[in-house]
Amino acid sequence: MIRLVLALVLALASSAASAERIVLGLSQDEVAITATFDGSSLLIFGAVSREAPIPDASELDVIITVTGPPGPVDVRRKERQFGIWVNADAVHLSRAPSFYAVASTAPVDSILSAVEDLRYGITLDQVVRTVGASETVEDVANFTEALVRIRSDEDLYQIGKSTVSLDQQTLFRTGMHLPSNLVEGSYLARIFLLRDRQVVDQFETGIEVRKVGLERWLYSLAQNQPILYGLMSLVIAIAAGWGASALFRSLQR
Numbered sequence: 001m002i003r004l005v006l007a008l009v010l011a012l013a014s015s016a017a018s019a020e021r022i023v024l025g026l027s028q029d030e031v032a033i034t035a036t037f038d039g040s041s042l043l044i045f046g047a048v049s050r051e052a053p054i055p056d057a058s059e060l061d062v063i064i065t066v067t068g069p070p071g072p073v074d075v076r077r078k079e080r081q082f083g084i085w086v087n088a089d090a091v092h093l094s095r096a097p098s099f100y101a102v103a104s105t106a107p108v109d110s111i112l113s114a115v116e117d118l119r120y121g122i123t124l125d126q127v128v129r130t131v132g133a134s135e136t137v138e139d140v141a142n143f144t145e146a147l148v149r150i151r152s153d154e155d156l157y158q159i160g161k162s163t164v165s166l167d168q169q170t171l172f173r174t175g176m177h178l179p180s181n182l183v184e185g186s187y188l189a190r191i192f193l194l195r196d197r198q199v200v201d202q203f204e205t206g207i208e209v210r211k212v213g214l215e216r217w218l219y220s221l222a223q224n225q226p227i228l229y230g231l232m233s234l235v236i237a238i239a240a241g242w243g244a245s246a247l248f249r250s251l252q253r
Contacts, residue, residue, distance in 0.1 A: 019050055022046055022048065022049075022191050022203040023049050024044070024045075024191055026045075026205065027044075031210070039178055041176070042066070044066075044173065044191070045174075046171075047171050048171075048172075060169040060195060062192065063111070063122060065102050065122060065192075066099070067127070067188045067189075068097050068099030068209075069186065072096070074090055075091050075144075076090045096147060098156065099187070100127055100158070102122070102124075103163045105165075107162070108161075120190075120192065128144055128148065154179070155181075160176075182209050186207075187206065187207040189204065
């Protein structure tokens with residue numbers, strides 16, 4: 001009898017959790033990089049759709065992440081030898097996002113369990129992969145921390161604590177700053193609903209970051225026809241040098 005009651009309670013709890021769904025909105029789903037691009041703002045907002053009354057047992061929390069194109073990264077440590085700085089140890093990180101931002105209704109470690117973090121890969125510890133990083137370097141964690149520190153200083157890694165506004169456990173919104181040094185590619189926005197430090201629903205959507213205009217043409221030319229791009233760059237450099245020299249001579253007369 002006790003087992004039956006416990007089973008019913010768990011079933012009802014699961015049903016209540018699954019009844020909450022995310023309805024998402026974005027201020028923009030495409031970011032254009034031009035010659036004058038100096039960053040952009042991204043507004044992420046949405047609502048929680050329910051098929052049942054709001055549960056009274058626990059508070060609702062929201063975590064929002066935006067991830068840029070990931071890739072391998074080599075992190076090197078410099079040492080001073082014979083009066084000059086040279087590269088010493090190096091660690092190869094198998095996967096690190098070019099951009100990563102986290103916003104939440106409260107500090108992530110207080111609303112997300114370690115098991116759920118491992119399952120969904122939300123914190124930077126899970127996002128930056130160091131598996132098989134190095135067999136010769138013992139302090140791999142220091143290299144990972146250095147990468148996070150450098151990209152945080154460049155505004156490429158952003159951790160926003162209590163920056164998601166949640167009204168009446170239904171409407172949520174947050175703003176994120178996209179810096180000028182964004183990498184072109186497909187970005188992924190993820191939204192998580194949590195109760196009792198467990199994820200009850202998640203939603204994913206894409207954001208495209210693309211070069212446009214002259215920047216796009218030059219980028220495509222460099223990637224697809226590098227010889228022509230090199231020759232054009234050489235001609236422009238020669239023309240600019242000749243023009244500067246001619247202007248200098250005319251000023252001396």
